[in-house]
Amino acid sequence: MSLSTIAKVLAGAAVGAQALAYAFNAGEELLRPPGARSEEDFQARCVRCGKCIEACPHESIFAIQSFVSPSAGTPAIDARAKACRMCHDVPCVPVCPTGALRDVEVPEDIDMGWAVIDRETCISFKGLRCEVCYRACPLIDEAITIDYRINENDPLHSVFAPIINEETCTGCGLCVERCITDEPAIRIVREGWPIHENEEEGWVPTPRENLSGPSGEGVWQ
Ligand code: SF4
Ligand code: SF4
Ligand code: SF4
Structure with a gap:
């Protein structure tokens, strides 16, 4: 096996490990943005458009990176890395075109x-x-x-x-x-x-x- 092939295999393994880590986290450690209901409801409605990610002025929301998780591309928040700042106008919610995030108008409405x-x-x-x-x-x-x-x-x-x-x-x-x-x-x-x-x-x-x-x-x- 050539050196470049070995490098590609190792790189692939690293990406796979990261994907698995994200897949694990997607169910157990990460938060959904404000306004998400049950995980089932959220998964059914979210079209992975990224508008909530763009709207967050604090870059608290990111898209889950994974090749294996059904959560791939959906928005999440890692509280330890960058928590939600509870913006006074909660701008991530009204931009959602599908209602995956909904019914949050003021910070006190947030229930993550x-x-x-x-x-x-x-x-x-x-x-x-x-x-x-x-x-x-x-x-x-x-x-x-x-x-x-x-x-x-x-x-x-x-x-x-x-x-x-x-x-x-x-x-x-x-x-x-x-x-x-x-x-x-x-x-x-x-x-x-x-x-x-x-x-x-x-x-x-x-x-x-x-x-x-x-x-x-x-x-x-
Ligand atoms: S409320 Fe503000 S800080 Fe929190 S996720 Fe929405 S836009 Fe980001
Ligand atoms: S509202 Fe709850 S999650 Fe947010 S800082 Fe206060 S105790 Fe922590
Ligand atoms: S704006 Fe709504 S549909 Fe688009 S990624 Fe965010 S939650 Fe999903």
Whole structure:
């Protein structure tokens, strides 16, 4: 095999790996732009025209690159890389010609999911004061608040815990983008998406009603 052929094979393998990564992410890590309904509804309506991508002034939306995923060419947002800025006029929605994005006129209408916090890795739950996600939130004190608690096991450190109000959280992902831990301790989930409960159990589908609870049971709030 010639050197050029080997180079082409390696390049093809790299593209394939990237495509698979995107295909994986398309179902589990990426967000749809504001105004998308269920994934089924979105896939049926989106004609991959890219108008929402052009309309986004922050370049938060990109087209999924893949040779294998049915999501190829559809728009997505990677909150960790560049979250939605919740523009006051939400310009990505009215340009959609097919209604794949619809019924969002003001930022508060946005419902891309809701944030969940990993209490095992969020440093606020370890007694350190962070509040970066709290201060990054466009809906500070509405979508996210700080719960001050005495740490019963540690009289020297109190806990300033971020708490999500999933009814008002828009899932914009700015908290995810700004989270200071290497692997973000906060992420966005939405109906029908799997979430990572812990390393041992892997990815499991978790209904919305099981994600929160006044006692904070489980890893995710
Ligand atoms: S609301 Fe603004 S920042 Fe968010 S995706 Fe739409 S155009 Fe981009
Ligand atoms: S504007 Fe609508 S149809 Fe066009 S790519 Fe965006 S979501 Fe799909
Ligand atoms: S996703 Fe994060 S930053 Fe956006 S509204 Fe919800 S808590 Fe606030």
